[in-house]
Amino acid sequence: MMILRYTGASPYVRKVRIASSVLGLDDKIELSTVNLDDESDRLRGENPLGKVPALIAEDGAVYYDSRVILEYLDHVAGGGRILPRDTAARFAALRLQALCDGILDASLLLVYENRYRPGEMRVQSWIDRQAGKVARGLAALEASAPRLIGTPDVGQITLACMLGYRDLRFDEGWRTTHPRLHAWHDAFAAQVPAFAATKFTG
Numbered sequence: 001m002m003i004l005r006y007t008g009a010s011p012y013v014r015k016v017r018i019a020s021s022v023l024g025l026d027d028k029i030e031l032s033t034v035n036l037d038d039e040s041d042r043l044r045g046e047n048p049l050g051k052v053p054a055l056i057a058e059d060g061a062v063y064y065d066s067r068v069i070l071e072y073l074d075h076v077a078g079g080g081r082i083l084p085r086d087t088a089a090r091f092a093a094l095r096l097q098a099l100c101d102g103i104l105d106a107s108l109l110l111v112y113e114n115r116y117r118p119g120e121m122r123v124q125s126w127i128d129r130q131a132g133k134v135a136r137g138l139a140a141l142e143a144s145a146p147r148l149i150g151t152p153d154v155g156q157i158t159l160a161c162m163l164g165y166r167d168l169r170f171d172e173g174w175r176t177t178h179p180r181l182h183a184w185h186d187a188f189a190a191q192v193p194a195f196a197a198t199k200f201t202g
């Protein structure tokens with residue numbers, strides 16, 4: 001049995017859970033919850049970065065981050081499933097994943113800014129810089145939303161999780177300003193049951 005160290009709200013963990021479902025690996029992965037703010041949580045021994053997701057493989061090796069775990073799960077499932085073998089499709093999927101992970105990273109920094117940094121220490125220009133990454137990223141995605149055919153790839157899984165995280169922590173305004181992404185999100189939700197099943201409800 002593999003063990004997934006996780007928190008319910010993490011969009012990066014959600015990537016892994018959706019990938020696991022799509023690849024038919026759910027019954028091979030046990031979920032183990034983490035308290036990210038607890039310094040005694042054993043996560044910091046498993047992943048020196050102290051971040052989720054971390055996946056403990058059957059041989060005891062620990063894999064992180066979500067990109068590495070998705071590639072590992074694809075390998076366990078036989079390869080070429082969520083990480084296409086075709087070179088052009090593979091690099092398109094990896095680039096889409098990088099863009100959506102980057103939007104997530106900027107979004108998370110904004111959330112952590114509010115959560116951990118006292119108001120008087122905030123620097124507006126730095127906040128604006130992160131918001132710019134999000135706005136430009138969403139605009140680029142709206143201009144070229146990927147086609148959804150067959151098994152979703154790592155890029156599409158990450159796009160869905162990124163949009164879900166915007167809904168969770170920000171507001172749903174992106175839906176009206178980005179109608180093609182809105183339609184894409186709904187099509188993904190209809191096609192991939194694990195998306196609804198992994199929605200964080202707090």
Ligand SMILES: N[C@@H](CCC(=O)N[C@@H](CS)C(=O)NCC(=O)O)C(=O)O
Pocket residue numbers: 009010011012036049050051052053065066067101108
């Ligand atoms: N690039 C990493 C990002 C993981 C990440 O930032 N996870 C957050 C939860 S959403 C976390 O563990 N934060 C705790 C911390 O940064 O100390 C991945 O793709 O797995």
